[in-house]
Amino acid sequence: MSAPHQPAPTGPVQTARGAVEGIWRPRWVWATGGCVALIFLAAMQALAVTTVMPVVSRDLDGDALYAVAFAGIFATSVIGMVATGAWCDRTGPLAPxxxxxxxFAAGLVVAGLAPTMEVLVAGRLLQGLGTGGQVVALYVVVARAYPPSLHGRVFAAFSAAWVVPSLVGPFLAGAVTxxxxxxxxxxxxxxxxxxAYAVVAVKLSGFGLRTEHPASDPVARRLWCAVAVAAGGVALSxxxxxxxxxxxxxxASLLVILVAVRPLLPRRTxxxxxxxxxxxxxxxxxxxxxxxxxxxxxxxLIDGYGFSAVWAGLGLTAAAVAWAAAADVSGRFGDRIGNARIAVLGVAQLAVAxxxxxxxxxxxxxxxxxxxxxxxxxGGMGLMYPRQGVLALAYSTPQDQGxxxxxxxxxxxxxxxxxxxVMGLVFTTLAGTDAGYPAVFALAAVLALLALVxxxxxxxxxxSR
Structure with missing residues (x-):
């Protein structure tokens, strides 16, 4: 696959004396603002739904589909990721x-107007197709609209766009509810x-986002595998x-997922x-x-302790603050701490939680x-997630970064x-007993400890280079 075409920068650029151009300079300010806004809104919505779903489930009498409302969006996002990546390599990122x-917007509207939990889940599945692909398309936009000297700054802005919703999203969602x-x-x-997209579309149309050598690798097999993974995920939920x-x-669903996901991953994963x-x-x-x-x-917190949606959201905010602080530590001192130590510290915190x-x-x-x-x-995820991203790129070449x-x-x-x-099935199976919540979080602890392998x-x- 050829390297993406980079348009010639026209603003102040990084010079030998270290003068650094900014992503908020006139050439990029509206594109940057629109892209960051899209990331911000996707993050805000994801965290908000986690807070309000117990209320939604109660209003729509949808406890049986509670887990599907979350698992389904993750499942269909796989299709969006694979399809959008291939589409961007062929035509550029604007149409995808x-x-x-x-x-994404259509799924939100369907969910927001849903008269039943079944319709809301359908909206979430539609939303997942857009969510997964949107992130991939925005990454390609960064590669083709900005010079390489600005990539790190754009991704830093994307990270900040996740931190703010983590701090205020759950509380705000609870207040709206x-x-x-x-x-x-x-x-x-x-x-x-x-x-936000209206701003992005107008400004990006002026950039040369098409590659001079579009990819022609066959993707049908990968798309079918992505569909099979999504189907397995929905069936599982x-x-x-x-x-x-x-x-x-x-x-049966786990077997389908394990078989179908293998072509989408490096060997021996x-x-x-x-x-x-x-x-x-x-x-x-x-x-x-x-x-x-x-x-x-x-x-x-809502069903067991009588919290309102507002105060239940604060339970997630505490973890978000710890995530942001730990991510900063991982970014600054990850090389010094070391990969194995980060893995142990991160897994230990996740298991303790x-x-x-x-x-x-x-x-x-x-x-x-x-x-x-x-x-x-x-705190544990803040240590591990950024380091995993750094390692994934460090192990990659220009030919397989995507x-x-x-x-x-x-x-x-x-x-x-x-x-x-799986946790949703366990929780539903144990409904009416006092074992549902302990079993779910015990399974989470086991998964965390398995990650040590x-x-x-x-x-x-x-x-470290």
Missing amino acids: LTTCVAL EYVHWRWVFLGVAVLTVA LSAQAGEWSWAVVA LTAGRGLPSVILMRGLVAGALFGGEVYLPHL SSAVAATALWSLYPVVAIAGWAFAG FNSAALSIFDAVGAATSIA PGMRLGHARE
């Missing part, structure tokens, strides 16, 4: 980005997304509806091969541990124990979707 934003209506958590983001056949559906395969495997395991448990923390919430639910401890304990989960980056995102989504679905095989590439 337009399609992905349209799918309590004082207006949960439907505006979906509809409000849809309106703002369309407005619906397994609770199969009655006495539920666990058989789980086994599923067997924890040393280096890049272990980086990607660890990413999926820790994503499963975090997101599988996180969707049930507001559920526990899950165990603290499980103990809170099992022995009816004060809810502050669960909230403070879950902050450790954010494939490896996509693989990291795909297995992140697969790990999250699979764990949410690939964590000890991360190795070193060129990340």
